[in-house]
Amino acid sequence: MMHKVMAGIVMVFAGSAVAEPIVIAALGDSLTQGYGLPAEDGLVPQLQTWLDENGADVKLVNAGVSGDTTAGGLSRVGWTLTPDVDGMIVALGGNDVLRGLDPAVSRANIDGILDAAQTAEVEVLLVGMTAPGNYGPEYKTAFDALYPELADQYGAEFLSSFFAGLAVDGKLPELSQAQAFFQSDGVHPNKEGVAKIVTAMGPKVLALIEDIKAH
Numbered sequence: 655m656m657h658k659v660m661a662g663i664v665m666v667f668a669g670s671a672v673a674e675p676i677v678i679a680a681l682g683d684s685l686t687q688g689y690g691l692p693a694e695d696g697l698v699p700q701l702q703t704w705l706d707e708n709g710a711d712v713k714l715v716n717a718g719v720s721g722d723t724t725a726g727g728l729s730r731v732g733w734t735l736t737p738d739v740d741g742m743i744v745a746l747g748g749n750d751v752l753r754g755l756d757p758a759v760s761r762a763n764i765d766g767i768l769d770a771a772q773t774a775e776v777e778v779l780l781v782g783m784t785a786p787g788n789y790g791p792e793y794k795t796a797f798d799a800l801y802p803e804l805a806d807q808y809g810a811e812f813l814s815s816f817f818a819g820l821a822v823d824g825k826l827p828e829l830s831q832a833q834a835f836f837q838s839d840g841v842h843p844n845k846e847g848v849a850k851i852v853t854a855m856g857p858k859v860l861a862l863i864e865d866i867k868a869h
Contacts (some may be wrong), residue, residue, distance in 0.1 A: 676866055701855060723746070780811070
């Protein structure tokens with residue numbers, strides 16, 4: 655009888671020692687949320703599958719809100735960073751560009767998000783966005799530069815562009831060349847486009863996971 659009791663105690667302690675999966679929240683806009691796609695075809699589910707296939711013990715949380723700007727991300731980063739969150743993917747800024755918002759404002763908002771993550775001791779992968787040339791070279795230079803500069807400032811993992819997976823020879827194609835990977839609106843990727851985006855983002859998330867483990 656005593657042996658059975660001891661065995662039960664050992665099993666209880668062994669069970670409690672099983673490590674919980676790493677939790678990573680994906681803070682973003684409609685590109686993260688999966689706009690226009692069946693739930694299983696969006697970025698977060700496809701990225702979760704990729705990570706599972708690559709042996710990562712991680713749980714992704716979809717914190718994408720369609721239409722969100724960097725200001726929207728900053729306003730909700732506090733409740734995104736719950737105690738169980740170990741890491742965060744930050745992919746915001748596309749809607750700032752669509753609205754022609756001042757890059758200095760976008761920079762301040764992303765800075766605030768990264769500062770909140772640092773305070774919460776949460777590791778970050780910052781995903782860059784690029785501005786089109788129609789706002790002028792000064793706007794594009796200022797906007798494009800904020801991402802690598804802030805990633806360097808905070809020691810965050812960095813992916814140069816959300817659409818890096820669609821690049822050919824390091825260059826993003828014109829929309830006319832990439833239409834096969836986008837929905838009819840020309841803005842949001844389709845299932846195949848998301849799959850390509852995941853191929854570039856996945857290794858960066860694995861690096862983020864290593865940062866979390868080393869933290």
